[in-house]
Amino acid sequence: xxxxxxxxxxxxxxxxxxxxxxxxxxxxxxxxxxxxxxxxxxxxxxxxxxxxxxxxxxxxxxxxxxxxxxxxxxxxxxxxxxxxxxxxxxxxxxxxxxxxxxxxxxxxxxxxxxxxxxxxxxxxxxxxxxxxxxxxxxxxxxxxxxxxxxxxxxxxxxxxxxxxxxxxxxxxxxxxxxxxxxxxxxxxxxxxxxxxxxxxxxxxxxxxxxxxxxxxxxxxxxxxxxxxxxxxxxxxxxxxxxxxxxxxxxxxxxxxxxxxxxxxx
Numbered sequence: 001x002x003x004x005x006x007x008x009x010x011x012x013x014x015x016x017x018x019x020x021x022x023x024x025x026x027x028x029x030x031x032x033x034x035x036x037x038x039x040x041x042x043x044x045x046x047x048x049x050x051x052x053x054x055x056x057x058x059x060x061x062x063x064x065x066x067x068x069x070x071x072x073x074x075x076x077x078x079x080x081x082x083x084x085x086x087x088x089x090x091x092x093x094x095x096x097x098x099x100x101x102x103x104x105x106x107x108x109x110x111x112x113x114x115x116x117x118x119x120x121x122x123x124x125x126x127x128x129x130x131x132x133x134x135x136x137x138x139x140x141x142x143x144x145x146x147x148x149x150x151x152x153x154x155x156x157x158x159x160x161x162x163x164x165x166x167x168x169x170x171x172x173x174x175x176x177x178x179x180x181x182x183x184x185x186x187x188x189x190x191x192x193x194x195x196x197x198x199x200x201x202x203x204x205x206x207x208x209x210x211x212x213x214x215x216x217x218x219x220x221x222x223x224x225x226x227x228x229x230x231x232x233x234x235x236x237x238x239x240x241x242x243x244x245x246x247x248x249x250x251x252x253x254x255x256x257x258x259x260x261x262x263x264x265x
Contacts, residue, residue, distance in 0.1 A: 017087035024065040027081040031069065038069050041078070160262040174223045177230055180238035181220045184245070190257065190264070191245040212241060 008029055011022045024040055031038040045064040046056055068076040164183045168176045188194035195204035201217035219234035246254065256263055
């Protein structure tokens with residue numbers, strides 16, 4: 001029982017017997033206490049003579065731990081501090097060899113599975129690389145999602161701000177004037193001075209008694225129904241009237257309209 005002193009102190013100063021891990025960890029601890037870099041290595045110490053048909057059985061009792069110490073340009077050098085001499089009072093019973101029938105059965109299963117050589121297994125490696133690429137792409141997209149969301153929101157906001165201007169590109173004057181009128185109605189309604197539901201342009205102008213609006217309403221009706229082209233200056237009238245409606249809104253609503261042009265009020 002190591003007690004409160006710890007397993008390694010008990011092994012070094014009292015028990016002085018144990019498994020390979022006790023020897024390896026103790027040597028590493030002693031080396032590091034002297035300032036010498038050291039590390040633990042674990043694996044299996046198999047017997048090359050047990051190789052059968054290119055296969056080497058690995059058994060649980062062959063598990064082992066050892067120490068590695070760096071030596072300049074030579075890299076990490078292996079040291080195995082585990083004693084091969086049994087401690088006083090200890091009897092080591094070597095395990096029996098493997099059962100030939102069991103080994104033959106396992107080798108038959110391996111050969112039936114048709115294992116691929118390590119250097120030829122490019123498909124699993126490619127699948128692993130592909131999975132790594134998708135995982136990396138997903139992680140990158142997740143980290144960029146907030147910025148992409150902000151960018152999309154800004155793009156949508158600016159798109160609404162300029163959608164009237166984009167709609168007027170490459171259209172004939174008659175259609176352009178009707179688009180100007182639609183924008184004017186939108187601005188007027190934001191200022192709560194727009195036409196009523198189902199109200200014609202002329203009826204709206206008559207109700208407001210605005211001569212400029214009456215002149216524009218006549219030009220809009222001409223663009224809709226007459227064969228002749230409307231007055232070329234009608235677009236400028238619509239722009240001036242739109243600015244007038246915007247100016248009559250409160251300062252707060254004007255600021256909101258600049259920041260969020262799609263906001264209804």
